[in-house]
Amino acid sequence: MKTITEQKPIEEIMQYVDKCRWVHIIGCGTCATLCHTGGKSEVMELQRQLEAAGKKVSGWMVIPTACDELTADALREEAEAIDKADCIVAMTCAIGVQNIAIHMKDVKPVYPGLNTMFIGIEDRPGHFTEVCLQCASCVLGRTACVCPLVRCAKSLLNGPCGGSSGGRCEISPDVPCAWQIIYDRLVATGRLDEMEAIEPVKDWSVSVSGGPRMVDVDAECGIVRPKAEPEAAATKG
Amino acid sequence: MKAGTNLEKILESGKFAVTAEAGPPKGTSAAVIQRKAEMLRHCCDAVNITDNQTAIVRMSSLAGCVIARQAGVEPVMQMVVRDRNRLALQADILGAIALGVGNFLCLSGDHQKFGNHPQAKGVFDIDSIQLIQMMKQMRDEKKFLNGDEISGDVPMYIGAAANPFADPFEYRVKRLAKKVKAGVDFIQTQAVYDVPRFARYMKMACDMGLDKKVHVLAGVIPIRSLGMARYMRDYVSGVTVPDEIITRLEKAEKAKEEGVKIILDIIEQLKEIPGVHGIHIMAVGWEDIVQEMVEKAGLMPRPVL
Structure with a gap:
């Protein structure tokens, strides 16, 4: 699994740091390095651009994995350079940005240098495809391991809708039709009859429409879900 | 009778139905729909009012249906799942019925990428097959999707689209069967130019007994010019225009007249295909040709039931 990122336009980053004289830059040694968006060379390139725009860079570092708990240690080790800065530009995925902000304990502003695009897999060398919406009610068992929620433009x-043509989606000849792939796999494995069943409507309440999702993970019992709210609370409109 | 609409009566009595289509304006003028209604009133059994077709914002389908009805045309309210979630869809169904709409057409909707708000969030909370199922439940069980009771009757004649020309071809009839299983009463297909392929599709549908369970209206789009035919062949996804038609138009002195002849030839063939219970004419802005075409196809006057 990789978090796929792209660099934000430099103009947007310049707007964020407009009022800052000193900037500290943090990259990530995992996904952002792989995407060539927040590795050492990209961090140094941003330093060059900031300096060319008259900013001072108090320091930079590439945290091995910006989304994990070791980030706190890395920030402590770099405390001197960070203290000198008016803000931090994090060239990490959004999880890294938020993790850094949490560990900075609101001492100074943290700005994202990247757009976080999707969770993808490398389906052929150097090519990443979004494969999961993280919807919390997985349909892959009924769709030959292809998620139509993200791979079909209409979810x-x-x-397939009426726009599937020659294995391609109507939105672009570069986009394969997810349902053609599903169909082919079901035919190949003798399971085409499974496509006759009507898939019921999706429960989005456990997904992106249900508010922030949180769980407690207990070392001994695994995931501990918060208790469901009583029915009455849900009908208040 | 499920809704008692004219379209339902025509189809259920075994008569050959004719429906057409009218797109609401990109503005506030009721006159646009009234004008189209006047052109289509005598030659069609019902008229589809499109729902932000090609993902371009227009007057709502529901408002268009009410205006069409006042102008003496029975509407078919198109509903796409691209723009509304399950709450909004059900709310509009109730409102439409209260305002006298009886025919509905369940669609996915063209992707927003093709429209004039390509940055919009596509809703796609439920899909078109789930919409059919939801409507059937609302009508037959008088229950909302969540199981709550609906007060009052919910008469609906439920339609959907089918595209026999999309891929994978072998799956297309199975998809039709799925819509039948979900509870659809009538189907309007994508425009037919490749009649042999459509006949193969209908043969497969009849072999599965689907012609006994659903009324299929074959789609027809009048050809206005050679350029239009080429454009549909090259750029409209899900439409196939055989070379033979292009050649006929190329050779013709007056392409517009030849286009009408081609369509009349196609309609003649469609009438003979088992399982085809009517035609659906999508004139896309050329509504004034519809009456002439229906007349020449020998489908006038329309039956009064």
Whole structure:
């Protein structure tokens, strides 16, 4: 699994740091390095651009994995350079940006240098595809391990729309039709009859529409979900 | 009778139905729909009012249906799942019925990328097959999707689209079967130019007994010019225009007249295909040709039931 990122336009980053004289830059040694968006060379390139725009860079570092708990240690080790800065530009995925902000304990502003695009897999060398919406009610068991929620432009759950042509999606000849792939796999494995069943409507309440998702993970019992709210609370409109 | 609409009566009595289409304006003028209604009133059994077709914002389908109805045309309210979630869809269904709409057409909708708000969030909370199922439940069980009771009757004649020309071809009839299983009453297909392929599709549908369970209206788009035919062949996804038609138009002195002849030839063939219970004419801005075409196809006057 990789978090796929792209660099923000330099103009947007310049707007963020407009009032700052000193800037500290943090990259990430994992996904952002792999994407060539927040590795050492990209961090140094941003330093060059900031300096060319008259900013001072108090220091930079590439944290091995900006989304994990060791980030706190890395920030402590770099405390001197960070203290000198008016803000931090994090060239990490959004998880890294937020992790850094949490560990900075609101001492100074943290700005993102990247757009976080999707969770992808490398389906052929150097090519990443979004494969999961993280919807919390996985349909892959009924769709031959292709997620139509993200791979179909209309998130259709009951087969291809009328725009599927020659294995391609109507939105672009570069986009494969997810349902053609599903169909081919089901045919190949003798399971085409499974496509006759009507997939029921999706429960989005456990997904992106249900508010922030949180769980407690207990070392002994695994995931501990918060207790469901009583029915009455849900009907208040 | 499920809704008692004219379209339902025509189809259920075994008569050959004719429907057409009218797009609401990119503005506030009721006159646009009234004008189209006047052109289509005598030659069609019902008229589809499109729902932000090609993902371009227009007057709402529901408002268009009410205006069409006042102008003496029975509407078919198109509903796409691209722009509304399950709450909004159900709310509009109730409102439409209260305002006298009886025919509905369940669609996914063209992707917003093709429209004039390509940055919009596509809703796609439920899909078109789930919409059919939801409508059937609302009508037959008088229950909302969540199981709550609906007060009052919910008469609906439920339609959907089918595209026999999309891929994978072998799956297309199975998808039709799925829509039948979900509870659809009538189907309007994508425009037919490749009649042999459509006949193969209908043969497969009849072999599965689907012609006994659903009324299929074959789609027809009048050809106005050679350029239009080429454009549809090259750029409209899900439409196939055989070379033979292009050649006929190229050779013709008056392409517009030849286009009408081609369509009349196609309609003649469609009438003979088992399982085809009507035609659906999508004139896309050329509504004034529809009456002439229906007349020449020998489908006038329309039956009064």
